[in-house]
Amino acid sequence: MGEDAPHHLGHRERLRERFADGLGAGLHDYELLELFLFNAIPRRDVKPLAKQLIAEFGDLGGVAAAPVDQLEAIRGVSRKVALDLKLLLAISSRMAREGVIGKPVVSSWSALVNYCRTAMQHSRTEEFRVLFLDKKNKLIADEVLSKGTVDHTPVYPREVLKRALAHEASALILVHNHPSGDPTPSGADVTMTKALAEAAKPFDIVLHDHLVIGRETTASFRTLGLL
The missing domain is CATH 3.40.140.10 (Cytidine Deaminase, domain 2)
Known part of the structure; x- marks a missing residue:
């Protein structure tokens, strides 16, 4: 990574390494949300946004279950990001259903x-x-x-x-x-x-x-x- 690379890129790599070590076991909710947002928002620091979303909606489940319009009302959350979060809820629900059907x-x-x-x-x-x-x-x-x-x-x-x-x-x-x-x-x-x-x-x-x-x-x- 070059000397002029944005600071958040180094943070992303460190967070990914921490996730790889324990597959998320030692991470806070906002850090798991950060990891998820990396792909949706590739070119800026998403740590403040992840913390704001958790503060606004309570926990990871609350963020994923929040209505699209309420998610979009948060500065930095585009419609694409909001729909990505709804996809997270859909995948979680589908996986849980597979355990009982x-x-x-x-x-x-x-x-x-x-x-x-x-x-x-x-x-x-x-x-x-x-x-x-x-x-x-x-x-x-x-x-x-x-x-x-x-x-x-x-x-x-x-x-x-x-x-x-x-x-x-x-x-x-x-x-x-x-x-x-x-x-x-x-x-x-x-x-x-x-x-x-x-x-x-x-x-x-x-x-x-x-x-x-x-x-x-x-x-x-x-x-x-x-x-």
């Missing part, structure tokens, strides 16, 4: 919860997802059936059952997130879940659980005795 939920429960958290914990609005299981309790499909506001998403049992019958599912797991961060089920959550469980019985479809994804923790209706 086609596998019995009993043996892959922690991986299933991890997948749901990866996909939903940073969403700014409520999303209602249904996991469809076959007779061996293997995950055969999952779908986001509705999206709502910061504290409500409409859920219609007939639509859930329609999709379950289309997938020839024998069991369901419901999942939704609470953008407030608190995974405690609401009264409306409990009422809807019980109504759906009853509506599914004539079709021999079992509702195994309803997970509520919070910012830090996940609540299970089954564990809480609500199913």
